Amino acid sequence: MATTNDTTADHATEENQLRLARPQLLGTFGVEGAKGALVRLGSGQTLTLRTGDASPLGTVTAIEPGALHLQKGARARVLRMPS
Numbered sequence: 001m002a003t004t005n006d007t008t009a010d011h012a013t014e015e016n017q018l019r020l021a022r023p024q025l026l027g028t029f030g031v032e033g034a035k036g037a038l039v040r041l042g043s044g045q046t047l048t049l050r051t052g053d054a055s056p057l058g059t060v061t062a063i064e065p066g067a068l069h070l071q072k073g074a075r076a077r078v079l080r081m082p083s
Contacts, residue, residue: 020044023057025068025079035063039079 026038026046039047041056049068053060057079058072066081 023079025066025081027081028063028065028068030063037063037068039068 020040021042023042024040026040028035028037030036035051037049037060039049039055039057041047047055049055049060049063051060051063055070058070058075058077060068061071061076062069068079070077070079
């Protein structure tokens with residue numbers, strides 16, 4: 001197994017980028033018609049979601065690069081990748 005030197009680890013790691021108590025979009029993937037999103041809930045649980053899926057955050061209405069669109073009742077929200 002390869003090891004990571006300290007310089008590489010320092011450059012690849014950014015501390016405090018995720019608010020762990022809140023839902024976070026970790027990534028989006030796929031091609032048109034088969035897109036998915038990886039989400040971390042505040043509980044630490046991770047979900048893989050696709051358009052139309054129901055989740056504790058709401059129903060997935062759209063997935064685009066770096067963004068997940070959700071609808072829960074009358075409320076719409078967008079989760080975006082941390083910058």
